[in-house]
Amino acid sequence: MDFSTTKPVNPKILKNIIFDFGGVIINIDYRLTARAFEKLGVDNFENLFSQKAQSHLFDKLETGKIALPDFRNELRDIINLNLSDEQIDAGWNAMLLDYPKHRLDFLRNIQQHYRTFLLSNTNQIHKDCYYRSLHNEHSFNNLDVLFEKLYFSHEVGLRKPDPAIYKLVLDQNRLKPEETLFIDDSLQNLATPQSLGIQVYHLANGEDIVDFAKNTLNFTGIE
Template sequence: MAGVLKSGIKNIIFDLGDVIIPIDLRGPIRNFAVLSGLSEDEVESLWREHGLTLQYETGLIDDAGFRQHVRQLLKNDTWADEVIDTAWNTVLLDLPIERVQRIQELHGQYRLFLLSNTSAIHIAKVNKIFAELGQPVLEDLFERVYYSYEVKLAKPSPEIYQYVLNTSGLKAEETLFLDDNPHNIRAAAELGIQAVQVQPPLTILDYLRDESTNEDVPHSS
């Protein structure tokens, strides 16, 4: 696997889930199924029918609104906020500290950014995980963070990539974007961003190898 830190790259935009911190997308479904007594399929169907994740991650509803929607959908108005937050955050797995350390090594060599489809509850938990492990919170790790719920746009919408480029003064051809989702990669590449899909079992440690060992690689599309 050749690295992707090629000549001409000045900026790196990172996705969060499964790029920096591993995630289990079905974790919340499993946990809400246990809490509600419904099957995982029933919970997943309700989630999709009402578009709850997208509403929350694009800022159409806030934390309190999200929790209330969960109580209504799963027919339990007695759940405390902490119960819902804990189940929602089971999407987050253990943080490989070496990934954070590699990002820190890139400071001063590149302008570093984060672009994530996420929610405020998740970000609060991620920052708590980072702090407990003695690592800088996301807002300190990157020059600027872009959260979908704050900008009210979500990947793979072209508008969110253009927003990042415009507000941070980035040139697409000088910008590397690392994401695990092929749809997100394709959308970024169509704008001229040097988009590369992070595909397990490889991690950003494989893609962001020292430049002296890199070979040129084709862009994902």
């Protein structure tokens, strides 16, 4: 779908915002994980996992359908290297960067004006890592204080762009699609919610979520 021709966001009817996590809230660089595994001797890791596509093994990881020891063992078999658990986890977590403080402040402020939710394709290895970073950098124990409800793919057994995961958020919280905005930095995750009547926005080319809120939502409650 060509998102350059979609309807612009209509802030006048907007009551709910669903945020993606990586690339929207936390900074992320998929290339760093590819480079980390390449340094460990893995060729063409991006054929297994990238922002646009991934192998079935990572689908299972992100939907909670494989235990972490089994994931690591299957990955060892695929790459034909006997890496330690620590090496695998460190390489896998290399893509996760920092939480800019102004985005966390923004999330605190905007939830006074909209119902806000988090919807992320993620996994337990990453969650453990970015929760540690959240605590170390900002003294938060988790993300609950910033959103009404969190939806992590590995915990609900579904991942974007499966229609069921968007419907889950809508149905559980009694959200009207037309009053709801979904923001994601991955284009492939936007066609499905738009087909369900949800407003969508592609946060791309280094755009910051705070700038989007100022420019598109006319949200001025940002310190």
